[in-house]
Amino acid sequence: MNHKALKPIVYLMAAACLTTSCIGSFGLFNKVLDWNKRATGNKFLNALIFILISPAYALCGVADIFVINTIEFWSGSNPLAENVGKTESVLGSDGKLYAVTTLEDGYEVKGPDGQIVNFTYDKEENTWSMVQDGKKTTLLKIKDNDTAQIYLNDGGTMDVPLNEYGVYSARMAVNGGTYFAFR
Secondary structure (H helix, E strand, C coil), X not given: CCHXXXXXXXXXXXXXXXXXXXXXXXXXXXXXXXHHHHCCCCHHHHHHHHHHCHHHHHHHHHHHHHHHHHHHHHHXXXXXXXXXXXXXXXXXXCCCEEEEEEECCEEEEECCCCCEEEEEEECCCCEEEEXXXXXXXXXEEECCCXXXXXXXXXXXXXXXXXXXXXXXXXXXXXXXXXXXXXX
């Protein structure tokens, strides 16, 4: 094989390996975006900050495309998205603080009374379950990109679309047709 043909083949192979996951989670880009959205309480000032730091978005996007998403593709996890072991305090709708710890397969929620509830994801079954006092209750099964099957309190199931209407339908089914909205 002559050297003139070898050089383009090497470039094509390198490009194929480096750009195999252009559609990834874009962890670095999204971290900058999330920070920018919360930088101030004023959306106009946040827009101005966006304009000023726009080169950072370009750099983060390129880093995601060529390095971080590729690592995510080949290893199965994004090095910037790892939060395993991180605990955050979350204010519940009851006005009490809950400690939420990120696990490899879900979340552990510790209530103010010390009670612990785990929400776990089973990759093989594509289901989310709640584990409390050793008892596992399946909450939902993701069927495809557009539909999930929720498990109701009466033992039945219901397919819901993965959109706002589906969330509304699930709330209505779980709460017996009563839904209160608060702002």
